[in-house]
Amino acid sequence: MTIAFMRLVDYYMGVPLCWCFAFLRTVQGWLRLRRFVSQTTRTILVIKCLGMGSVILTLPTLQALRDRYPRARIFFLSFASNREVLELLNPADEVLTIDTASVASFITTTFRAVRRLRKESLDLVVDLEFFAKFPLIICFLAGAKHIAGFDLLLEWWRKALLDFPGFFNYYHHVKDIFLSLAYLVATNDHYYRDFDDYRRRYGLPRITVPQRYNERLAEQLDRLDVPAAARQHLIVVNPNAGKELSPHLKRWPVELFADLSQQLLVQYPESVLIYTGVSDERVYVRSIIDRVRSEYSPVCHRMFDAAGHLSLGELVALFAQSFVFITIDSGPMHLASLVHAPSVCLFGAESFRLYGPLNPRAVVVAKDLYCIPMFTVYDGKKNRLSQNIPMQLITVDEVFEAVATLRTGGEFVESDAHHHSVVREMDAVIARAV
Numbered sequence: 001m002t003i004a005f006m007r008l009v010d011y012y013m014g015v016p017l018c019w020c021f022a023f024l025r026t027v028q029g030w031l032r033l034r035r036f037v038s039q040t041t042r043t044i045l046v047i048k049c050l051g052m053g054s055v056i057l058t059l060p061t062l063q064a065l066r067d068r069y070p071r072a073r074i075f076f077l078s079f080a081s082n083r084e085v086l087e088l089l090n091p092a093d094e095v096l097t098i099d100t101a102s103v104a105s106f107i108t109t110t111f112r113a114v115r116r117l118r119k120e121s122l123d124l125v126v127d128l129e130f131f132a133k134f135p136l137i138i139c140f141l142a143g144a145k146h147i148a149g150f151d152l153l154l155e156w157w158r159k160a161l162l163d164f165p166g167f168f169n170y171y172h173h174v175k176d177i178f179l180s181l182a183y184l185v186a187t188n189d190h191y192y193r194d195f196d197d198y199r200r201r202y203g204l205p206r207i208t209v210p211q212r213y214n215e216r217l218a219e220q221l222d223r224l225d226v227p228a229a230a231r232q233h234l235i236v237v238n239p240n241a242g243k244e245l246s247p248h249l250k251r252w253p254v255e256l257f258a259d260l261s262q263q264l265l266v267q268y269p270e271s272v273l274i275y276t277g278v279s280d281e282r283v284y285v286r287s288i289i290d291r292v293r294s295e296y297s298p299v300c301h302r303m304f305d306a307a308g309h310l311s312l313g314e315l316v317a318l319f320a321q322s323f324v325f326i327t328i329d330s331g332p333m334h335l336a337s338l339v340h341a342p343s344v345c346l347f348g349a350e351s352f353r354l355y356g357p358l359n360p361r362a363v364v365v366a367k368d369l370y371c372i373p374m375f376t377v378y379d380g381k382k383n384r385l386s387q388n389i390p391m392q393l394i395t396v397d398e399v400f401e402a403v404a405t406l407r408t409g410g411e412f413v414e415s416d417a418h419h420h421s422v423v424r425e426m427d428a429v430i431a432r433a434v
Contacts, residue, residue, distance in 0.1 A: 001100045002342070003050075007380055014133025015155075021140040022157035034132045041123040045144070046077045047135040048128040048178075052085045052127075052331030053355070056338065057175045058128055060202035061092050064182040065126065075120070077113060077138065084312045085335070089207075110138070118140035124185065128178050130168060130377040136161050148181045152378075164188075168377065174355055175204065206359040207338045208318045212314040217321070219312055222306045226272060233271040236318055236341075237262055238327040239288060240281040240307075246383045248330050249349035251373055252391050254284075258291040259300065264403065265299040269321055276315060277307035277333065280362070324403055330390075333357050344402045347372040348391035350384070363402045367393045 044065055048058050055078060065074060076092035080099040083312070087095075095112045098107040124140055125151035127135040139147045149382045151158050151165035157167060161343055164296050167190075176199045184190070213425075221231060241250035261273055275285045285307040293300040308317065315332065319325055319341040319392050327333045328346045336358035345357050347366035351373045356364055367390050374390070375381040 001103060001106060006100065006262070010018070011380075012131050014137060017137055018155075018161065019134050020135070020158050022160035024321070025140070026160050040189075041069045042071045043120045043122050043124075044069060044072045045077060045117060045122050045139075046128060046187060047077045047125065047138065048325065049077070049079045049082075049098070049132070049135070050129070052082055053334040054174065055082050055085055055091075056089070056126075056334040057204070057358075058178055058332070059091060059205055060175055061126070061128070061178045061182045062360050063178060063205070064186075064202050066200075067185050068182070070120070070122075070141065072123070073120070075117065077117075077135075078110070084332075087311050088104055088316070099202075114138060114141045126181050126185070128181065131155075131380075146185075148185050150181075150402045152384045155194075161289075165250075167192075170354065170376070173353065173358070173359060188230050205339055206340055207316075209317045209339060212367060213317040214321075216311070217314045217317040220306070220309055224274075224306060224309070226274070226298065226304055230270060230302070231321070232271040233323045234267065234318070234321060234408075235268065235273045236322040236325045237273055238325070238330060238332045240277045240284060241328055241330045243273070244351065249385075249388045250330070250391065251284075251388060252328055252394065254288050254291055256392075256394075256396055256399075257288045258295065261288070261292050261303060261397055262296040262299060263396065263400050265296075265302050267400075267404075268323075272302045272304060272308050274318070276310065276318070279308035282307045285404055302344065325406060326399070335403055342406050342426065344399060344406060346391065346394055348388055348394070361406075363406050365394055365402050366390075369393075 046058065046062060046065070048055050057177070061319050064076065071415055073094070074092040075094050075096060076086065077098070078086060079097045080097040081098050096116060098113060099109045104336055117153070122144040124146045125139045125144040125148070127139065127147065127208045129135045130150050131152050136147070136149065146163045147161060148164035149158070149162050149166060151162060159321070163182065164184045166184050168177060169180070179199055179202055180192065181197065183192065185196070237257070239251060241247040263270065265273060275289060277285045282305070285305055289303050289305055291299070316335055316339060318388050319336040320339040325341045325343045326337050327336065327343060327352050333343065333345050334357065337357045340359055340361045341355060343359055343362040345364050347356070347364055349372070352364045352366050354373070369390050371385060372390055374385050375383045
């Protein structure tokens, strides 16, 4: 099923169902006056369906819940498209996935997940989808005792379904927006008076790449014929943004990637460029490489196409070993943050203040235009504009300068023991709007 189709179903079927469930919950007295979840809570479900990057940004919230409820069994529900990253990160005691490949598989796996969750008698559900209706339907069908989620004043029925109606604050990073629900459940403080200290305690973790992924990556680089001498100077490029949300608005033009590739290979003669992506993105990656070959043939032999060749674990290992990682706003950008890969991140359609890399070794290159963000959670992330003008305005020289600055700055300054950088630090340390 396509994202557009799922959105239509979520709205036209989800809204009437949520109205009915809200009415039933009100009539049956399911709205509680005492909105407090005991520390003896046994079962917790966290829901985040869409986006690999968003799944990664839930990790601090999961840690906060585990600290608050150390004896609870935590479940994580997501779409099957995120299965690989969930297996890599192992964020919960049990992961349930819903297959969206077809209507039949969606219905089958949804009811299978509901049946599994009903057996657990859920004490708490933390719904990290912003304003989708599907997770609330899951909560009701699974018989959740308490539900925390984001409230929307125009949808009055959310108040009836949510025991902890959270506040989506667009001026904070998504990591902290997710974390605000864990704080609300723990404190019932709707003014978030101590949230600033709380959010500083929970940052994106830094992970160590298992040796087996380093070994598998070495085998893949052998298959690609990447010279052994150049593997200490890998420049990794991710030009793709996934197909969930208007990827063309996030992409940097092919000709600019080609020009940048040529400059990097000339400036860093000991380096090689490795372009990454999933199998569906091979054609786009190939178009960049072919352009370099047609216009800058003397350096094209130092470019390698790894799109569709690497598993997620091998990709993380590649980021950890990279000389520098150049990426547009995407899931791999957040994946690279987990290993603090030196990163240059290009933002256009979305605001880096909301989705920027939580990585003390990252630099953001973006244009501060009034049209950004080009889509928001309030309109279902439907793009209002059709051209990627904010990305087109980012020049090759600006990106190259960011790479040079990142590489010539000597040792990087690491963040605190929790390895986190949030919006305040982002403005001062890792974000660089040009």
